[in-house]
Amino acid sequence: MKTKDNVFSNSDITVTYNPCACTHADHCAKELSNVFQNSVIPWIDLEGAPTKKIIRQVKKCPSGALSFHYNKKEKKVA
Numbered sequence: 001m002k003t004k005d006n007v008f009s010n011s012d013i014t015v016t017y018n019p020c021a022c023t024h025a026d027h028c029a030k031e032l033s034n035v036f037q038n039s040v041i042p043w044i045d046l047e048g049a050p051t052k053k054i055i056r057q058v059k060k061c062p063s064g065a066l067s068f069h070y071n072k073k074e075k076k077v078a
C-alpha cells in the first residue's frame with residue numbers, strides 16, 4: 001500500500017482524506033475498524049477489507065472528508 005499524507009492507495013482505488021472537513025463522528029472507525037483505525041499511523045489501511053466494502057464506507061462519510069477514485073490501470077509494454 002502506498003501512503004502519501006492523506007492519500008491512500010491499494011491496487012484498485014485511491015482514498016483521500018481531508019482532515020479539515022472531518023467531523024470526527026467516527027462513523028468510519030466504528031463501522032469498518034480494520035481499515036479506519038484511530039490509534040495507529042497511517043490511520044487508513046486499505047488492505048484491511050475488500051475494496052467494495054471500503055468504497056461503501058467512504059460513501060457513508062457524512063462530511064465528505066473521505067473520497068475515492070479508481071486507479072487507472074497502467075498498460076504494460078512488452
Ligand code: SF4
Nearest residue numbers: 022023026027028061
Ligand atoms: S466518517 Fe468521515 S467525518 Fe466521520 S470520522 Fe470518518 S472521515 Fe471523519
